[in-house]
Amino acid sequence: MNTSIVNIENLSHRYSKAWAIRDINLEIRQKGVTGFLGSNGAGKSTTMNILCGVLNQTEGEVLIDGIDLRKQPLEAKKQIGFLPQNAPLYLDLTVDEYLRHCAYMRLIPDNKIKAAMQEAKERCGVAHFSKRLIKNLSGGYKQRVGIAQAIIHKPKLVVLDEPTNGLDPNQIAEVRNLIKEIGEDRSVLFSSHILAEVQATCDTIKMIEHGEMVFSGTVDDFNNYIAPSSMLLFLENLPPLTELLAIEGVTQAKVLGRNKVRVSFDTAPAIAEKMIEISVQRGWRLQELHLERSSLEEIFAKLSNKIK
Numbered sequence: 001m002n003t004s005i006v007n008i009e010n011l012s013h014r015y016s017k018a019w020a021i022r023d024i025n026l027e028i029r030q031k032g033v034t035g036f037l038g039s040n041g042a043g044k045s046t047t048m049n050i051l052c053g054v055l056n057q058t059e060g061e062v063l064i065d066g067i068d069l070r071k072q073p074l075e076a077k078k079q080i081g082f083l084p085q086n087a088p089l090y091l092d093l094t095v096d097e098y099l100r101h102c103a104y105m106r107l108i109p110d111n112k113i114k115a116a117m118q119e120a121k122e123r124c125g126v127a128h129f130s131k132r133l134i135k136n137l138s139g140g141y142k143q144r145v146g147i148a149q150a151i152i153h154k155p156k157l158v159v160l161d162e163p164t165n166g167l168d169p170n171q172i173a174e175v176r177n178l179i180k181e182i183g184e185d186r187s188v189l190f191s192s193h194i195l196a197e198v199q200a201t202c203d204t205i206k207m208i209e210h211g212e213m214v215f216s217g218t219v220d221d222f223n224n225y226i227a228p229s230s231m232l233l234f235l236e237n238l239p240p241l242t243e244l245l246a247i248e249g250v251t252q253a254k255v256l257g258r259n260k261v262r263v264s265f266d267t268a269p270a271i272a273e274k275m276i277e278i279s280v281q282r283g284w285r286l287q288e289l290h291l292e293r294s295s296l297e298e299i300f301a302k303l304s305n306k307i308k
């Protein structure tokens, strides 16, 4: 069995002269939610449009569930549901009329359309708006209908391009939950330039900047991308700073309160364990040790600059 739903190899795309993406390699697992992160203009939409067969790449290969998208587009596209950046909704249709149209477009057999519509509507929480004109739905519900059309044919891969863009905070939370639910039994790839959103919704992160992949890994890998270089210590018996500074690897020490000190260190291995050991030996009575990690924004900035 193929363990990846998507395999992208050496993918590049050029609009007229400028390359929008360059030599991208990407693998996405069969299940779970993958966040596709990148600044504005990084190349997310270009990659997603190629991945969904909406745009023909200049170079490289895209396999969906092992099927070459270029050579067998109809077969490959059966496995893909796509919600582009501007949801392709027909505002003058009702939810039912629109989803029926999408089901026809997806070549769902006539006798299965009703059940497919019902299942997609229930999954996306829009069944009670079946007869409502799409133009009369709130932004969040329009987006739900957009997601319903992306899953109506039960694809193995659902691709959502900035699905929470323009929604209010409540609607964002609802759409994020829906994305997580959908990712329970298939693979979802969704793009965003909001770090916290990707962190809250995804298992895996892929990040693109200036058309090149700069990161691929778990959310934890991402959060730990920059190794900590300082720690906060809460010590009942705070020693003189000279004693802290004499520890191998410690570069700075600053008292922040009666029992609190910030210690900066270089890349000394196992510095936290060493600090605990020394504090026991010397009776400093360590109450708490907190490694200070980089904020997501710092990691984002570092990755963004990686290829500048």
Ligand SMILES: Nc1ncnc2c1ncn2[C@@H]1O[C@H](COP(=O)(O)OP(=O)(O)OP(=O)(O)O)[C@@H](O)[C@H]1O
Binding pocket: 015, 016, 019, 020, 038, 039, 040, 041, 042, 043, 044, 045, 046, 047, 193
């Ligand atoms: N149709 C087009 N013609 C020419 N250049 C384009 C076209 N579409 C995108 N580009 C350029 O390709 C690069 C990548 O754009 P893309 O839309 O893929 O980025 P993005 O990461 O999706 O950005 P955003 O978050 O702003 O949607 C940008 O420099 C953009 O200006």
